[in-house]
Amino acid sequence: MPVILILEGLTDATFFQEVLGRLYLTDVKRLYMEEPGRRNLPSGVRGTTPAGTELQVDFRYSRQDGDTVEGGKDRIPAVIRFLLDGDVHSFAVSQDIDDGTPEQIVQSVSDVARSCLGAASVTLNDDVSQIRLPLGTITVLPMGLFGDGGLAELGITKHELEDYLIKLILEDERLREAIPELRAFLAQVLPSIREFDGPFNSGKEVFQLIKPLVQHGLSDTGAIRKIFATANDGPLRSVLAPLLESLDRVLIP
Numbered sequence: 001m002p003v004i005l006i007l008e009g010l011t012d013a014t015f016f017q018e019v020l021g022r023l024y025l026t027d028v029k030r031l032y033m034e035e036p037g038r039r040n041l042p043s044g045v046r047g048t049t050p051a052g053t054e055l056q057v058d059f060r061y062s063r064q065d066g067d068t069v070e071g072g073k074d075r076i077p078a079v080i081r082f083l084l085d086g087d088v089h090s091f092a093v094s095q096d097i098d099d100g101t102p103e104q105i106v107q108s109v110s111d112v113a114r115s116c117l118g119a120a121s122v123t124l125n126d127d128v129s130q131i132r133l134p135l136g137t138i139t140v141l142p143m144g145l146f147g148d149g150g151l152a153e154l155g156i157t158k159h160e161l162e163d164y165l166i167k168l169i170l171e172d173e174r175l176r177e178a179i180p181e182l183r184a185f186l187a188q189v190l191p192s193i194r195e196f197d198g199p200f201n202s203g204k205e206v207f208q209l210i211k212p213l214v215q216h217g218l219s220d221t222g223a224i225r226k227i228f229a230t231a232n233d234g235p236l237r238s239v240l241a242p243l244l245e246s247l248d249r250v251l252i253p
Helices: 010-023 073-085 102-117 149-153 162-171 182-197 203-214 220-230 233-251
Strands: 003-006 026-035 038-048 054-060 091-096 123-125 130-133 136-143
Touching: 003 073, 003 233, 010 026, 010 038, 010 054, 010 220, 010 233, 073 091, 073 102, 091 102, 102 123, 102 130, 102 136, 136 233, 149 162, 162 182, 162 203, 162 220, 162 233, 182 203, 203 220
Parallel strands: 003 054, 003 091, 091 136
Antiparallel strands: 026 038, 038 054, 123 130, 130 136
């Protein structure tokens, strides 16, 4: 039975393909679906764990069980309901924290489960971001480095998947060879950008500024693949540690 991971969209799917392929699996096969007019859309990953167990993780972008490529945070409740209505009660949900808190993300998923199954059937475990159901467990992965001091110094207060990429580039010198003094550059230019263009406080916005500077590709998906192919193992595991702790609960029996 594959592990099911609900995502916001294409960028998240590429990110998790790279995380799983680099840190969890050997003999990795990246799985793709094709839609009219679009090709090579990540649908999951399959491989062997270090313990020798075969593992497959399937991505879900929309309530149609992955058959279409609709996505975004607003679609996540519909995907959750679709799975629960189909008697699939164990899966994971990845969602950007944005302007909220990790606890609010967990609560929002819990509220959807309660609306489907009834409040008495749902137990919320905030300590490990899990929602226990009578027949399974929903693990929530709030995406972003909430409370990270280094990102706060750069004025990043809206937390998203891109937080991990920014911090990794800042901490791994191999990823910023094209601009070794990246942090100093950002500290200099970000106040000017905000003076004329508003808050500019999200991980996504700052990553778009960084991307051409570090020269890892023009598209988000291409940059993610290059970053994971190039990153040193130590900084990669250190930056992703909070996310990996939650993924371990999903992937390791």
